[in-house]
Amino acid sequence: MYELVQAVFNGDEKTALHQLIYTLSASGKRYLLRNEILQAFADYCHESQKPAYFYHSSSIGKLIQYTHEIIIEEESTWFVIRPKIANQEVWRLTANLDSFEQMTQQALLDVRDRLVNRYQPGILEIDLHPFYEDSPRIDDPRNIGQGLAYLNRYLCNQLLTDPEYWVEMLFQALQGLQHDGIRLLLSDRIPSGIHLAKQIKLALKLVNERSPHEPYEKFSLDLQELGFEPGWGNTAARVSETLELLDRLIYSPEPGILEAFVARVPAVFRVVLISIHGWVGQEDVVGRDETLSQVIYVLEQARSLENELREQIKLAGLDQLGIKPHVIILTRLIPNCEGTFCYLPLEKVQDTENAWILRVPFGEFNPEITNNWISKFEIWPYLEQFAIDAEKELLTQFKGKPNLLVGNYSDGNLVASLLSRRMKVTQCNIAHSLEKPKYLFSNLYWQDLENQYHFSAQFTADLISMNAADFIITSSYQEIVGTPDTIGQYESYKCFTMPQLYHVVDGIDLFSPKFNLVPPGVNESIFFPYSQKENRDSNLCTEIHNLLFSREDPQILGHLDRPNKRPIFSVSSISSIKNLAGLAECFGQSQRLQEHCNLILLSSKLHPDEATNPEEAEEIQKLHNIIDRYHLHSKIRWLGMRIPSSSLGEAYRVVADCQGISVHFARFESFGRSILEAMISGLPTFATQFGGSLEIIENQEEEFNVNPTDLVETAKKILDFFEKCNTHPEHWQEVSEWMSQRVHNRYNWHLYSNQLLLLAKMFTFWNFVAPENNEARDRYMETLFHLIYKPRAEKILEKHMGANS
Structure with a gap:
């Protein structure tokens, strides 16, 4: 943007810029957003009788098109410019127009604080950039949200660059697979990656001599002699296809082959879907208005995932061993449940074989509060103890650890982060809708809104969970980085201020492969074309x-x-x-x-x-x-x-x-x-x-x-x-x-579940072979949790404990 800024500042259009700023200042507004800026510039062009091209094609016109915020101070005017998606620059123009210089994000946050008369020197700065600095990163903004495709290419390049090391890591990842004490895929008879590569040839020769439809049980002992345990397929043809994919992956790695192979790896059997603040019930007992669609979503999510897991287990030949999928919707138990079944600790999800709603009560605080439904804005004091109690219940229900934790909404995502940290389980986040971009200036005026919305706890929880997550799925690209004209929901967490609490200098890496687009489906047995x-x-x-x-x-x-x-x-x-x-x-x-x-x-x-x-x-x-x-x-x-x-x-x-x-x-x-x-x-x-x-x-x-x-x-x-x-x-x-x-x-839900499980497998594998800086990152998240989140949540609890006293 430097050239464009200089073209305006050093050219004939400097006068127009000065007149526009004067007009904006005269309006009395000090903080203007994109729509207001565009309208003010359009009015200026009209009143100044500028030629038609001036609004769009002049240098100042182009600059204004890229400008998302203007902040007016006595001594200077600040321009927040977004030259392209997921990229922001800050420029300061002095009042006498003698300099136009690029400024830091920290300086912008200070200006915003001054704007609301809440500037505090030496404020805490949150900067997550170091934890992503050495991580693989998407280059092209158009590919944001396509993290899986990027990881596939990245891992295949690593296999080509250092094949011995990566084949060995692939072997170790596969060798560690088991379920309830049953070894899967590989036994100790195969001691290394090099040996695995040789044994695949022998296994392929064995299964290719069989009839394609011959059941796995007929030749399982022969495969076990070669070191191959159950999980490769339910028929000779399926086993052959899976082994062939692995063979091709070792010798000629390509992204499509890697994805196809990982999709077949039997690594996910137990899934927890976390949805806390809603009335998670059935028979059309699906919560208050603020949680209605959330409950419908998570019930359909559970049914779909169980169906997909059952099919994958069957195709892997593991149903013959009695292995079944187990899906749990983790929510809160509500004693005063207004005639619903939300007081039941365990309830089977309708139209499933092994999907359940597990309800865990909130800890014993003020029963006048905890025995009733609690709004998503008030729920924060109870989540830490809920996670501790839920861990015990999950281990009891599963008789072991889950393979995947899926958080839904801000509260569910925070609990997923706490459980993931405690249980060492892959964590997926689904925000659905982040509150910060929905409520204009909610971070800037958080203190004025705190009694009603408690945004300080929520926005901190969002920062913790989105950075702690192994992967994040979103329904749309704009949810991450918006459009050329609008800021994305996650992008709004990149740089923001909570005056007198903290500054977020860099809150999330939008180019991280952890972001993936996986839109939900529709229940087509209920919603189908009128023509049917x-x-x-x-x-x-x-x-x-x-x-x-x-x-x-x-x-x-x-x-x-x-x-x-x-x-x-x-x-x-x-x-x-x-x-x-x-x-x-x-x-x-x-x-x-x-x-x-x-x-x-x-x-x-x-x-x-x-x-x-x-x-x-x-x-x-x-x-x-x-x-x-x-x-x-x-x-x-x-x-x-x-x-x-x-x-x-x-x-x-x-x-x-x-x-x-x-x-x-x-x-x-x-x-x-x-x-x-x-x-x-x-x-x-x-x-x-x-x-x-x-x-x-x-x-x-x-x-x-x-x-x-x-x-x-x-x-x-x-x-x-x-x-x-x-x-x-x-x-x-x-x-x-x-x-x-x-x-x-x-x-549709089939595509959704298939993609979600593939992501879970890929990111579990990724964390095994290249764990990055996760421990340091997680400790940073713990610090934010104890330093900021817990004190904010405790203030809400104080209010709740004083209720009805």
């Missing part, structure tokens, strides 16, 4: 149609004067971020939308007195006010009730029968399960441009991604779509089919 008439229940269809369009109920607001208009359908919990009120406002402001469409909203609540917190009550009331202000009672149906998943699937299909659309209007959505559910049902879906939906609706972004802050443009996009459908009746059908196939092919 043979799979639909006609009685349920009639019932749901009446519910959506005509049934009277105390929990339904609105009566449609013209029910045959195209329906706009939106399913969401009620919060300022989910923004149902914004969608209603968009509908209310557009007479043309009201002429052509009805609006149908499905949330869990209808009245403010049903809210569980003040923000929710405020949003519910806001929605009522909008409906009243725009007189929408005859054009809207608002269903404030929970309906079972089977009914929700049919609701999407009923709206599709009417050739309607789905709109997901969140201010930010890290991914969006409801987007997938609507799309696979065959419902053309408009989704927020802020978040992962950009990747879900790939190649159709211009038409179907909407800006929830631009109500006029959103209404225009929807009307343009319906106009196309009216002009070309086949258009709705074409979009419907494309969206349904997009989700079916890209977002």
